[in-house]
Amino acid sequence: MIDLLRIYYANIVAGCLAAAALSLIGCQLAARDRSMHTLCVSQGMMFGVLVGIVLFGDARTSLPYITGLLMAIFVGALTEWITKSVVSSISSYFVAFFLLILAGNHILGSLFPSVSSHLTQVFYGDLATVSAEQSWTSSVVSAAVLALLAIFHRHLSNQSFERFAFPEDASLLSSSRIKPWLRAIEVSLFLYLCYAIQVFGFLFTISSLFVPTVFLSLRRGRPGIYRHLARSALVMGLAVGIGLPLTLSFDNLPTVPTVATVAMLLAMLLP
Amino acid sequence: MLVSGKGLELSTPNGKPLTQAFDLSLNAGEMLVVEGQNGTGKSTLIKGLLGRTGVLRGHLELNVPQASIAYLPQQQNGAFHLPLSLRELIEITHGRRHCLHEHPEYALLEPHQWELSWNTASGGEKKRALLIRALLYHPQLLILDEPYNHLDKESCRAITQAIFAFLQGGAGRGVMIVSHENTYWQERDDIPVRRLSLDHVRVPR
Numbered sequence: 001m002i003d004l005l006r007i008y009y010a011n012i013v014a015g016c017l018a019a020a021a022l023s024l025i026g027c028q029l030a031a032r033d034r035s036m037h038t039l040c041v042s043q044g045m046m047f048g049v050l051v052g053i054v055l056f057g058d059a060r061t062s063l064p065y066i067t068g069l070l071m072a073i074f075v076g077a078l079t080e081w082i083t084k085s086v087v088s089s090i091s092s093y094f095v096a097f098f099l100l101i102l103a104g105n106h107i108l109g110s111l112f113p114s115v116s117s118h119l120t121q122v123f124y125g126d127l128a129t130v131s132a133e134q135s136w137t138s139s140v141v142s143a144a145v146l147a148l149l150a151i152f153h154r155h156l157s158n159q160s161f162e163r164f165a166f167p168e169d170a171s172l173l174s175s176s177r178i179k180p181w182l183r184a185i186e187v188s189l190f191l192y193l194c195y196a197i198q199v200f201g202f203l204f205t206i207s208s209l210f211v212p213t214v215f216l217s218l219r220r221g222r223p224g225i226y227r228h229l230a231r232s233a234l235v236m237g238l239a240v241g242i243g244l245p246l247t248l249s250f251d252n253l254p255t256v257p258t259v260a261t262v263a264m265l266l267a268m269l270l271p
Numbered sequence: 272m273l274v275s276g277k278g279l280e281l282s283t284p285n286g287k288p289l290t291q292a293f294d295l296s297l298n299a300g301e302m303l304v305v306e307g308q309n310g311t312g313k314s315t316l317i318k319g320l321l322g323r324t325g326v327l328r329g330h331l332e333l334n335v336p337q338a339s340i341a342y343l344p345q346q347q348n349g350a351f352h353l354p355l356s357l358r359e360l361i362e363i364t365h366g367r368r369h370c371l372h373e374h375p376e377y378a379l380l381e382p383h384q385w386e387l388s389w390n391t392a393s394g395g396e397k398k399r400a401l402l403i404r405a406l407l408y409h410p411q412l413l414i415l416d417e418p419y420n421h422l423d424k425e426s427c428r429a430i431t432q433a434i435f436a437f438l439q440g441g442a443g444r445g446v447m448i449v450s451h452e453n454t455y456w457q458e459r460d461d462i463p464v465r466r467l468s469l470d471h472v473r474v475p476r
Binding site: 155157164166172173223 | 318321322323342344345346347349351352353354355356359360362363364366386387388389390401
């Protein structure tokens, strides 16, 4: 076990930092009711990468990442347009939209066998297969994002509240008018989300975003936004710290589903 | 004069006219009450004043910097995902530097109400917290859209008192309110209240 931990030390650190950062982003996305948008954007990112691999070749070049990012931006804009234009049953639109992109991914995987292995890897993700170099790079990026989220958590939470309480007027409110730099932070977080999907996979990213915040919010108790944010980050960081070594010890345990299950249990049981 | 408009016309974002031309003005120390039936463009007027493009035409002079305007729109009902207390609502907006007892605005809520969750607070408690939040920007111009909707008489009175206190709390301040309720303005004779009825200028549908 100690040997395994020595080998996968970088992966565990990278996973813990990414999970904590993603869980804090997830709190804000859930507060803005953007979970369905995020599912669609994540699938769009994967579709764009697959198209990039088909067009430009190997996944290691940066071109597929750029096509993935462009597709994510396109899908993000489309989901925002749907939100503003459609008045009824928005979640049904998103489910249909998500399934269409998912179908597109599988059609590409079937038509071009060269991308099917990439599709499987990115969809389920596996923290143990992330290279050491990528682990250290992502650790630095995730630590920077965590710092950004910690410094600006108050402003981001305020924006989330305004978008929830005043969805049509949020851009006219005082805080939005005098803090346009928050936009830049939100764009950075969007880019990080796309990056996380490519490095850690769709399932890990979505689980980290929504499992801790959703299960923590099911618990009754005194209100406390700061406590909720801190707990979300702690739960998801611990889930990787416990879940990943567990799957390294038991070959039959899949990494990301185990981490997600541990996160759910921690969120429900943490004192 | 804080706000002055001549020959203003309102329209929907897709260009459908809502009103014929009208004038408005608001001086420092005054309150402007915008009245009208549903669909006359009361909220649209506010959005136009605050810079939303394509809904307001005419000559508008806004002699207040945008940063000195606090706007309290109509709020959407529903549960907020994050477990926010009313105290934290103020903290995430203005920071923790605000000591509750130092600001007269805080008297709008009783001490025990500050720890209530946003999701379990009553409509009146939420509205008071939101008004405190707006007042703590220390604005020159306070704009409120239907602040009395779904509130009991006690909450309506408390909000009216806070608005009057704001107007008299400093020079150069003004308040603009969109409201169906017109009974609360008659409680004080020392606050000049202007009225603008959009019913008279509405374009028939």
